[in-house]
Amino acid sequence: MRDGYRVQAISPVNPETEHVDVVIPLDLARRWYKASSVDFDNLEIAKEVLENPLRIFEGVRDYEEGGFCYVGKPKSVYVRPKCTAPLPHDCVFTVYVNRNMRLYEIRTEAADKDEDPLSPKGWKERYGGLRWRSTS
């Protein structure tokens, strides 16, 4: 039995030339399905963000090396089970991936309204650095 669903995403290591598989662990997806169904629904949004990110940050954890944050600005997100609403205008959607390229967290966050509204608030202090940004 496979352990995860693979999404082709821009490689954070060689963003200009390579793609990598980001794995959505099925045990995590099943946990959300049975115990946090809005998070399961929002995996649809996470997949969209992984496939079309606007920013990729590296160094997302203090006590663990590696890890990346893919950021997007989807039109809508799930706010209740099977129910979407527009993404708040001052927010972005973030997908966190560990050093083994396993997705572990998805959520809406406030955007950096001062310098880069397509990045999460506090990105300069929170992350190791900006790895890639969309030019389109």
Place this chain on the structure above:
Amino acid sequence: MAKHFLADEMTGERGFKAEPWYNKYGDCVVFKSEDVGVVAERIDDILTLYYSIEGRRPVGFQLKGVKHLMQRHGCNTVAVTGAATENEIKISLLLMIAYDAGPRNIQRRLGYANAHEVVYPSQKPAISVDAAPVS
């Protein structure tokens, strides 16, 4: 509505459980009191509070770097279960350990108090305290 891309991998009923759990992929403990989409607000390196997108109510939190926190305090394992008696001690303890790991300031105190209240909602979470001298 289009079919979810993981629908064929799921069995049983969709649902929700308001209980803390340990996410091994992120080494974090997560708690949500409602099955709603959230906006995350980072309090410090460890604690992130969750607010509902609709209405911006506090509905949960995430504690990061849990193994590091536990090891720092002499614990070798992370055990978060659904049993109320287990949760009460361990989640409170985790929040206290996490708070102790950083600077003591009002923003962090309020953040950790909010996290505690989400897990243990009180019927009267706030009281007025007379500012006059103790009589």
